[in-house]
Amino acid sequence: MAGFGGLDKQHFPLQDINSVVNLFKTHLERPTEPNLALLSIVMGSIENALTVNRALPPQGDPALTLEPIFPVIDLATVEALYCRFVSLIKGSVDLTQFSSGIATREVLKRVADIIWESLTRSFYKDKAHLQSLYSFLTGNKLDCFGVAFAVVAACQVLGFDDVHLALSEDHAWVVFGEHGQETAEVTWHGKGNEDKRGQPIYTGVAEKSWLYLNGNAVICDRYMEVASLVSGINPSINATIDSVELGDLQQELLWVLYDKNHLKKYPMALGNLGDLQEIQPITGRPSASALFKEAIETAKCCYNNQHVYPYTYMGAYLYRIRCYKDAFRYWAEAASVIKQYNYNREDEEIYKEFLEIANELIPNIIKTISGEQQVKTDTLLSPRLLEDPVCYQYLLRFYDGICEWEEGSSTPVLHIGWAKHLVFSLSKFEPKVKELFEIHAEGEDESGSETSEGAKSEQDGREDSKKKPSENRVGPVGPNNQKPGKGSDQNSNTQDVVDKMNGDDHIKTAIKELTSKVDRVPQSETPNPNIAALAQACGESILNPEYLLGSGEPFTTNSSTAAGTVGDTKVEVGEFLSSKANSSPFQGMTMDSMLKAESPADMMLFKSMMRPESSRSLREVGNTLSKAPQSIPKLTLYSEKMKGLKSLLMASKLNASAIKLQLTAQSQVHVKQTKRSSEFEFNAPRAKRARRQ
Numbered sequence: 001m002a003g004f005g006g007l008d009k010q011h012f013p014l015q016d017i018n019s020v021v022n023l024f025k026t027h028l029e030r031p032t033e034p035n036l037a038l039l040s041i042v043m044g045s046i047e048n049a050l051t052v053n054r055a056l057p058p059q060g061d062p063a064l065t066l067e068p069i070f071p072v073i074d075l076a077t078v079e080a081l082y083c084r085f086v087s088l089i090k091g092s093v094d095l096t097q098f099s100s101g102i103a104t105r106e107v108l109k110r111v112a113d114i115i116w117e118s119l120t121r122s123f124y125k126d127k128a129h130l131q132s133l134y135s136f137l138t139g140n141k142l143d144c145f146g147v148a149f150a151v152v153a154a155c156q157v158l159g160f161d162d163v164h165l166a167l168s169e170d171h172a173w174v175v176f177g178e179h180g181q182e183t184a185e186v187t188w189h190g191k192g193n194e195d196k197r198g199q200p201i202y203t204g205v206a207e208k209s210w211l212y213l214n215g216n217a218v219i220c221d222r223y224m225e226v227a228s229l230v231s232g233i234n235p236s237i238n239a240t241i242d243s244v245e246l247g248d249l250q251q252e253l254l255w256v257l258y259d260k261n262h263l264k265k266y267p268m269a270l271g272n273l274g275d276l277q278e279i280q281p282i283t284g285r286p287s288a289s290a291l292f293k294e295a296i297e298t299a300k301c302c303y304n305n306q307h308v309y310p311y312t313y314m315g316a317y318l319y320r321i322r323c324y325k326d327a328f329r330y331w332a333e334a335a336s337v338i339k340q341y342n343y344n345r346e347d348e349e350i351y352k353e354f355l356e357i358a359n360e361l362i363p364n365i366i367k368t369i370s371g372e373q374q375v376k377t378d379t380l381l382s383p384r385l386l387e388d389p390v391c392y393q394y395l396l397r398f399y400d401g402i403c404e405w406e407e408g409s410s411t412p413v414l415h416i417g418w419a420k421h422l423v424f425s426l427s428k429f430e431p432k433v434k435e436l437f438e439i440h441a442e443g444e445d446e447s448g449s450e451t452s453e454g455a456k457s458e459q460d461g462r463e464d465s466k467k468k469p470s471e472n473r474v475g476p477v478g479p480n481n482q483k484p485g486k487g488s489d490q491n492s493n494t495q496d497v498v499d500k501m502n503g504d505d506h507i508k509t510a511i512k513e514l515t516s517k518v519d520r521v522p523q524s525e526t527p528n529p530n531i532a533a534l535a536q537a538c539g540e541s542i543l544n545p546e547y548l549l550g551s552g553e554p555f556t557t558n559s560s561t562a563a564g565t566v567g568d569t570k571v572e573v574g575e576f577l578s579s580k581a582n583s584s585p586f587q588g589m590t591m592d593s594m595l596k597a598e599s600p601a602d603m604m605l606f607k608s609m610m611r612p613e614s615s616r617s618l619r620e621v622g623n624t625l626s627k628a629p630q631s632i633p634k635l636t637l638y639s640e641k642m643k644g645l646k647s648l649l650m651a652s653k654l655n656a657s658a659i660k661l662q663l664t665a666q667s668q669v670h671v672k673q674t675k676r677s678s679e680f681e682f683n684a685p686r687a688k689r690a691r692r693q
Contacts, residue, residue: 004038004082012075017249020046024226024253028260033161033222036153037133040229041081044134045073047233050243052129070245081137089114089154103160103176105184108151109198111158112186115142115150116197128234145232147187148172152225165220167228169268169309170349171211173201175219189346208408210341210350216306223262230254231269251276255285265302270295271313278317292317308337312353316361324365324385328394331357335401339638343409351413354402359421362395366428386429389436393635395425396439396642396649403639403663414641419660427654434650437633441643641665 007030011023023042027034049071092114098107120140129135131146133153142150148165152174155163163176171189176182185196189211204212220228230253235246254263254273263269274291281287286294292314299307311334318327334357338350369385385391399422406413637643644662648655 004035004079008035008038009075009079012073012078014042014046014073016070017245017252020249021252021256024230025256028223028226028256028262033156034226036149036156036222036225036229037085038078038082039226040133040149040153041078041085041137042073043229043233044132045077045081046071046249047129047132047235047246048134048138050246051235051237054237054243056237056241068245081134084137085133085153086157088118089157093158095158101159102178103155103163105182105198107158107160108155108163108174108176108184108186111151111154112147112197115147115154115186119147128236131232131234132229144187144189145172145228148174149225149229151186164222165225165228167218167220167268168211168213169307170347173217180219207344208340208342209344210308210338210347213303213306214340216303218266218268218303223257223260224266227254227257227262227266227269230257231266231272247276247279251280251282255282265298267295267299267303267307267310270298271310274313274317278320288317289314305337306340308334308350308353311337312357315357319361319365324369325388325391325394327361327365328391328398331362332394332397332401335398335405337401339401339404341405343405343411343413345411355418358398358402358418362398362425363421366425370428387433389433389633392429392433393437393633396635396637399663400637400639400642403641406641407639414663416660416664419663422663423654423656423659426649426659427656431652434652437635439635439637439646439650441646442636442638 007026008023011019011026014020014023020042024039027039050069054069089111093107093110098104115136118136118140119142127141127143130141130143131149133146133150136142136146136150145167149172152163152165155161155174155176160176162178162180163174164180166173166175166183172187173183173185176184183201185199185201188196201212205215208214218224230250233246233250235242235244235250237243251273254269254276257263257269258273263273270291274288274295277285277291278288292310295310296314299305299310311330315327315330315334318324318330335354338354341347343351365385402413402418637646641662642649645659648658648662
């Protein structure tokens with residue numbers, strides 16, 4: 001059992017930040033465990049003096065006129081409070097009934113009851129400065145974390161060193177047992193959960209509640225429990241003013257813990273340290289962004305990427321420094337994590353976090369960019385945010401994660417406020433953004449179908465082209481088919497007629513080829529859009545080849561150009577088609593290739609490649625290379641609501657009413673009637689009670 005000995009007393013009175021840091025270093029470096037009760041009383045008394053009991057100037061800006069102070073913490077006050085806590089715990093627990101030295105569920109239930117019965121009859125979840133034993137001993141008030149920490153400190157006083165703190169992102173409980181495999185609720189969450197004390201957390205894990213992180217909570221040792229005490233310091237004096245002295249003390253203590261590797265498995269503490277480092281950077285220390293990234297890596301490596309706050313920490317930081325594109329990215333990642341859970345009313349903290357992102361931060365970014373028409377990003381070559389398809393993807397990923405979080409939940413997440421802000425954000429993106437990436441629903445292939453018939457038909461077509469290459473190629477008649485006629489006019493005229501007839505025959509053959517291929521397409525499949533597009537364009541006006549290469553108007557307007565184009569039509573088609581007798585070194589495109597070309601631009605690209613290199617200028621080569629196909633960003637939607645919005649999200653005109661209706665639909669909110677695994681069952685009957693409103 002950790003005690004309050006002479007070595008600790010030598011540090012008193014505590015008069016500045018250095019003296020407090022030295023006291024903590026003594027507890028972290030000594031061979032025995034840190035004394036949680038003593039350190040909690042010390043930190044609570046300092047925090048109370050610098051925040052709750054701090055007088056603010058009546059006039060002027062308090063942030064400018066507030067004089068720096070540091071309270072003097074004397075030994076007598078701390079020792080009296082410590083002895084009172086020890087007497088309360090030891091006088092209420094009969095250790096003769098628990099002589100094994102290993103805590104049991106009955107012990108924890110008894111200790112939790114002692115702490116609980118000493119509190120006032122009110123709940124203080126959202127009130128600040130109630131997490132320390134100083135608040136418990138002087139005002140009989142504790143918040144959710146404070147109760148759990150007090151139970152662990154009380155078990156340390158009783159000699160049960162196997163009891164440790166377990167922390168999620170908004171809840172706390174304890175682990176115990178010889179190998180730390182048992183769990184027990186010891187505190188409350190929300191509006192009164194006193195009936196859960198002593199019960200394991202299996203129910204919350206089985207229900208996929210964010211409060212329990214799917215079993216990936218931070219399991220603390222004694223040094224990480226000290227880190228949780230320091231990370232829980234709240235330097236706020238009121239809603240707008242923080243105590244600079246308390247913030248500096250918290251930052252110094254967190255760096256001490258960081259240097260001793262006690263934060264390497266504690267993402268929340270790393271995020272708090274990153275916030276402090278952003279406010280007041282310390283030279284020679286990792287930057288705020290480096291700390292936020294370390295918190296994300298810790299969540300990935302140690303906790304199966306089940307923690308949300310590391311991503312929201314990073315997103316908020318990037319928002320503050322105006323790196324909006326990266327902020328979108330990390331908010332989308334946060335939504336990808338939260339979708340692994342089911343939402344319930346006890347998840348109000350993370351709900352408010354996402355509500356702020358969706359209804360305040362993202363709309364503020366959109367408004368800022370819309371007004372400035374330009375945004376500072378991490379690279380000078382980045383496009384404008386509202387013209388960037390990747391940013392559009394991040395926005396859709398964010399809402400896709402929120403919708404999937406709602407699926408399977410007993411309580412809906414999205415309401416009309418969410419839908420209005422989504423429609424506002426989508427409406428500000430340039431329409432051309434939707435053409436620069438692809439959206440697929442989960443379970444669909446890239447063509448948007450759920451079956452593989454199209455792929456099978458295409459494969460059959462490829463096999464036919466391999467078996468009968470001569471039937472798939474049409475070209476001009478070769479020299480071997482011509483009859484020699486040395487200067488004879490009759491032979492020459494006859495040859496012209498034969499050539500014309502042969503050319504007509506090949507054209508008819510090509511038409512039959514196209515007709516037969518169209519007939520072989522199953523009725524269930526969508527016809528190739530290139531055929532209809534080319535037919536309509538050729539029927540109405542003449543297509544401008546330069547436009548297909550990236551410049552000029554889509555169609556020619558003057559008659560001379562049109563005539564030239566008409567005259568060259570046969571030549572160009574002949575160049576696209578190939579035969580063994582084609583004099584060009586490039587064999588050209590087969591009929592299959594023409595049908596499978598994704599656009600007329602692909603055919604023009606083949607034509608430009610058919611030219612001899614000597615006739616192509618360096619500029620043409622550069623343009624061809626610049627027009628080379630690039631990877632198109634792709635987005636997969638997983639939630640049912642966003643799958644239903646797929647066509648609306650990619651439509652050229654935004655249908656606001658339909659999007660709002662689909663996004664606020666309640667059909668996706670239901671309770672899954674699944675039998676829980678036997679490993680999550682608890683023998684004790686669960687008490688039933690009405691939820692407090």
